[in-house]
Amino acid sequence: MDIDAVKSYLLGLQDRICEALAAEDGTADFITDEWQREAGGGGRSRVLADGAVFEKAGVNFSHVFGAGLPPSATAARPELAGRSFQAMGVSLVIHPRNPYVPTSHANVRLFVAEKEGEEPVWWFGGGYDLTPYYGNSDDCEHWHRVAFEACQPFGREVYPEFKQWCDDYFYLKHRHEPRGVGGLFFDDLNRWDFDTCFGFMRAVGDSYLPAYLPIVQRRKSCDWGERERQFQLYRRGRYVEFNLVFDRGTLFGLQSDGRTEAILMSLPPLVRWEYNYQPEPGSPEAELTEYYLQSRDWLQPA
Numbered sequence: 174m175d176i177d178a179v180k181s182y183l184l185g186l187q188d189r190i191c192e193a194l195a196a197e198d199g200t201a202d203f204i205t206d207e208w209q210r211e212a213g214g215g216g217r218s219r220v221l222a223d224g225a226v227f228e229k230a231g232v233n234f235s236h237v238f239g240a241g242l243p244p245s246a247t248a249a250r251p252e253l254a255g256r257s258f259q260a261m262g263v264s265l266v267i268h269p270r271n272p273y274v275p276t277s278h279a280n281v282r283l284f285v286a287e288k289e290g291e292e293p294v295w296w297f298g299g300g301y302d303l304t305p306y307y308g309n310s311d312d313c314e315h316w317h318r319v320a321f322e323a324c325q326p327f328g329r330e331v332y333p334e335f336k337q338w339c340d341d342y343f344y345l346k347h348r349h350e351p352r353g354v355g356g357l358f359f360d361d362l363n364r365w366d367f368d369t370c371f372g373f374m375r376a377v378g379d380s381y382l383p384a385y386l387p388i389v390q391r392r393k394s395c396d397w398g399e400r401e402r403q404f405q406l407y408r409r410g411r412y413v414e415f416n417l418v419f420d421r422g423t424l425f426g427l428q429s430d431g432r433t434e435a436i437l438m439s440l441p442p443l444v445r446w447e448y449n450y451q452p453e454p455g456s457p458e459a460e461l462t463e464y465y466l467q468s469r470d471w472l473q474p475a
Contacts, residue, residue, distance in 0.1 A: 174295060174367050176259075179283050179374075180236060183263045184217075186281070186378045187234045190265060191219050193382050194232070197389060198224035203232070208432050213238040214259070218435045222442070226393050228270040231438035235426075236261040250361075253294060256286040262299070263378070264422060266439040267385070272405035273395035275305035275312065275353070276412060277385045278439070280422065281378040283371075295367065297374045298360040300335065301381050302343050303388075304353030304412060306405045307457050308465030312388045313354045317471040319384035320357050323376045327369070335359045340468045345415055351466045352415050356384075360421075404458050409444040416440065 191203045201224030209215040216235030221227055238259035262282025269276065279301035286294045303316050317336070324332035339358035344351050357377060362370050416423050416439050426436035452458035 174285075174293065175371075176261075176283070176285065179371060180261055182371075182375060182378075183234055183261060183281070187217065187219065187232055187263050190263075190382060191221075191232050193386065194227065194230050194267065195221060197386060198226040198230075200225040201227070203230070206434075208435065210237050210432065216432065216435060218432070218438065220438060224270070226270060226274070226389065227267060229268045229442045230265070231267075232263065232265040233435050233438060234261075234263050235432075235435065253286045256288045256294070258284065258286045260284045260425075264439075265381075268409070268441045269389065269393070271393050271395060272306045272397050272401040273309075273392040274389055275303050275392075276409075276441075277301065277303050277381075279378075279381045281374045283374070295363060296360070297362040297370045299374060299377055300339055300356060300358035301377070301384065302339055302353050302356040302358070303385075304408075305465060306408050306461065307401070308354075308461050309392070310471075312391070313465065313471045315387060316354070316356060316384050319380050321472060323380035324357070324373075326376070327365075327373050331373075332357070337468075343415065345411060345419070347418075348411065348414070350411075350462060351468065352411060354465055354471070355468070403445070404452075406443055406445040407447055407450060408461070409441045410446045413440055413444055 195202045198221065201221050203219040203221045206218040206220070207215070208218065214235070214237035216233060216237070219232045221230040224230070236259070238257070240257050241255055260282065262280055264280035265278065267277045279299070281299035282297065284296050284298070301320070303313070305312065320336070321332045324335065335357045336355060339355045340351060342358045343353060343355065362373065423436055423439070427433070
């Protein structure tokens with residue numbers, strides 16, 4: 174179990190993603206904020222703000238450890254309560270300026286829970302998902318095709334399993350709707366040996382830019398106006414609701430006394446709520462929920 178190799182990969186992944194996003198934006202760059210956690214560990218937060226393409230982009234690396242896992246990490250695995258832990262990962266959320274460019278999220282991470290006299294318990298987790306405001310089938314198909322190809326070397330069953338897990342996880346129960354058009358989600362991954370699981374995590378991490386950047390490049394120059402902007406801000410509210418109510422990564426960070434600024438980096442810079450909003454029937458805004466925010470196989474022709 175080479176934890177140093179995982180950490181080295183994650184730091185390099187953060188560097189590569191930030192470099193690519195800054196180059197795509199062309200006007201703004203990431204600021205770097207290194208921080209230490211009093212209870213153990215720390216991280217490196219990188220945030221790009223008020224760019225030409227990205228209104229806000231945050232790409233965080235953290236490596237924290239402590240004497241006991243927080244409740245969010247042991248809720249499904251109570252046998253791990255009382256173990257010491259270390260957790261490391263890269264997590265990112267990109268909020269574009271143009272409403273026709275989807276928001277995207279990705280993370281890859283490793284957990285290790287240890288107890289004296291026993292073998293360490295380890296698992297990987299992560300994935301990525303896409304949240305459009307104005308749907309486009311070509312974008313959805315491309316996103317899922319890249320995810321499918323990343324999974325293929327690890328078995329034919331991997332993509333459909335982790336695609337379904339993503340659909341189930343990124344779901345706003347109180348709204349009865351998905352957050353977006355899905356992608357991949359996996360947790361507690363130790364079904365293979367450590368090196369193979371690490372290889373899968375790398376495949377997911379390495380495929381994020383090929384999945385997202387072509388969509389940004391196709392949509393960043395689309396014309397938009399106040400109507401599209403107001404709808405984008407309204408739909409961003411769903412993103413905030415999910416991250417503050419359901420997201421296990423947010424809960425883990427807050428419960429483990431992580432750095433609040435880094436944990437809440439995922440939230441958009443501007444957002445709005447409107448009471449009982451109903452889109453105009455037949456409009457692109459209505460099409461988002463009626464067609465795109467439905468669980469479907471994006472790799473098969475409609």
